[in-house]
Amino acid sequence: MLASAARILAEIDNWRLGVLSGSFLLAVAGYLIVSRLLGAWARRTDTPIDDRALQLLRPPVRVLLPAFGLLTAWPAPEGKPLWGALRHALVVLFIAGCGWLVVRGLRVLEMFALDHYRSGDRKTSVHARAARTQLRGFRNILSFLVIFATVAVALMTFGPVRRLGMSLLASAGVASVVIGFAAQQSIATLLAGIQIAITQPIRVDDVVIVEGEWGTIDEITLTYVVVRIWDERRLVVPMKYFIEKPIENWTRSTTTLVGTVYLFADYTVPVDALRGELERVCKASEHWDGRSFGLVITNAKEHVLELRATVSAADSSHAWSLRCEVREALVTFMRDHHPESLPRFRAELRPDDHAPALSGGANGA
Numbered sequence: 001m002l003a004s005a006a007r008i009l010a011e012i013d014n015w016r017l018g019v020l021s022g023s024f025l026l027a028v029a030g031y032l033i034v035s036r037l038l039g040a041w042a043r044r045t046d047t048p049i050d051d052r053a054l055q056l057l058r059p060p061v062r063v064l065l066p067a068f069g070l071l072t073a074w075p076a077p078e079g080k081p082l083w084g085a086l087r088h089a090l091v092v093l094f095i096a097g098c099g100w101l102v103v104r105g106l107r108v109l110e111m112f113a114l115d116h117y118r119s120g121d122r123k124t125s126v127h128a129r130a131a132r133t134q135l136r137g138f139r140n141i142l143s144f145l146v147i148f149a150t151v152a153v154a155l156m157t158f159g160p161v162r163r164l165g166m167s168l169l170a171s172a173g174v175a176s177v178v179i180g181f182a183a184q185q186s187i188a189t190l191l192a193g194i195q196i197a198i199t200q201p202i203r204v205d206d207v208v209i210v211e212g213e214w215g216t217i218d219e220i221t222l223t224y225v226v227v228r229i230w231d232e233r234r235l236v237v238p239m240k241y242f243i244e245k246p247i248e249n250w251t252r253s254t255t256t257l258v259g260t261v262y263l264f265a266d267y268t269v270p271v272d273a274l275r276g277e278l279e280r281v282c283k284a285s286e287h288w289d290g291r292s293f294g295l296v297i298t299n300a301k302e303h304v305l306e307l308r309a310t311v312s313a314a315d316s317s318h319a320w321s322l323r324c325e326v327r328e329a330l331v332t333f334m335r336d337h338h339p340e341s342l343p344r345f346r347a348e349l350r351p352d353d354h355a356p357a358l359s360g361g362a363n364g365a
Contacts, residue, residue, distance in 0.1 A: 028066060035061075049115050053108045060101035067094045092154050099150030103143050110139045132204045133220060137197025140222050192239040193222035202242055202249060207316045209248035210237055214316075250316050256289065259319040261309040261327045262298075265334065269305060269341035271297065274330060278309055281329040287322035289314045304343045 038054055071090050113135055202208060202225065206217045210227050213235055218228040225242060227235040250257060275295045282288040291312035299306035309326055313319035334341050 026069060028069075030065060049111055053111060056104045056108055057101070060097050060104055064094065064097040064101060067097060088157065091157055095150060095154045095157070099146055102146045106139050106142055106146070110135045133200055133202075134197055136204065136220060137193065137222075141194060141197070144222065189223050189239050192243045193220075196220065196225075196239060196242060201252075202247070203251075206252070207250040207255075209250075210235060210241075255315040256291070257313055257316055257319040258292070259311050259313060259323040259326075261311070261323050261330070263307045263309065263327070263330055264304040264343050265307060265341045266344055267300075267305060268338075269307070269334070270338060271295065271307070273338065274307070274333065277330060277333045278311075278326065281326055282311055282322075285322055285325055287313055287318040287325065289318070303345055 035054075035058060067090055071087070071094060114132055196202065197220075202217050202220070204217050204220060208215065208217060208227065213227065213229050215227040215229040215235065217225060218234065219226040221239075223239055225237045225239060227237060229235055278293055278295050282293045289312055293309070293311045295307060295309045297305055298308045309330065311319075311322050311326055313322050
């Protein structure tokens with residue numbers, strides 16, 4: 001390493017070394033000045049999104065500015081292979097930094113676009129969830145394209161790779177067919193991710209039932225969806241699943257729900273009294289949204305009546321809590337005030353007139 005450094009110093013003039021050092025220091029100083037000014041401006045604003053944006057953009061800019069400063073003053077590599085290799089490394093670093101900056105910039109744009117919806121009503125606003133899902137989906141697509149283009153451009157700076165690409169251009173049709181057959185599952189998954197982002201059968205924070213599990217959509221990528229189950233487990237589902245199989249989406253167009261509670265009671269149950277108790281419980285509950293409630297007999301079985309109580313709630317969480325509250329209150333009401341209404345089996349015991357009489361002793365004694 002010391003020998004390489006000595007060779008570099010031997011191949012460069014003192015004035016060129018000064019220019020390189022000056023360009024590098026000027027780029028670093030410019031970065032520090034701009035970073036401090038933007039940081040002071042972000043601290044004076046009320047929203048924390050400016051500080052988050054600066055945190056995202058600082059690392060790629062910290063790489064780009066020094067690399068750009070060195071490239072502008074780098075000597076011509078004619079007859080100096082070591083200098084040519086170092087300049088090529090700087091070019092690759094600059095291209096990678098540009099791609100990195102664009103990817104981070106897409107995240108910043110997504111943050112500013114979603115800032116309009118940053119409030120506690122995100123779970124109850126269908127438009128907010130739709131915008132969040134679309135922005136995240138398109139940001140993932142664009143980030144993938146940017147990374148792919150950055151790698152392609154960086155590889156094209158290498159002479160052998162560029163010549164290989166030109167030679168394979170004539171057989172691109174055959175190669176595309178082979179790659180298509182080999183990666184058809186991956187391509188189908190990517191296309192499913194794009195379709196989900198556009199048509200939005202599911203959105204971030206939607207309440208769904210997938211594989212018999214109740215949960216909310218936590219993350220949507222181009223290849224998979226993460227479902228946060230009610231007990232804090234995470235279910236990772238391939239993107240194609242949501243295109244090929246039916247799912248229950250409880251918040252597709254609205255978050256409001258009507259919860260159902262089934263009870264079984266004796267034929268003597270006072271239905272009107274139960275309706276009154278249901279009304280009292282709903283009006284006293286913080287989970288009821290005030291829209292509707294009802295109690296009807298839905299079936300008359302051999303030994304019991306089937307009663308169905310319906311209650312409305314603002315979302316699935318409130319609906320679940322309200323259903324549990326109503327079930328407990330109605331069962332307690334029947335037990336304490338109408339115990340004869342609880343399910344029971346009836347049996348009538350009576351002597352059979354046609355049964356033979358029992359003898360008191362043995363015959364022929």
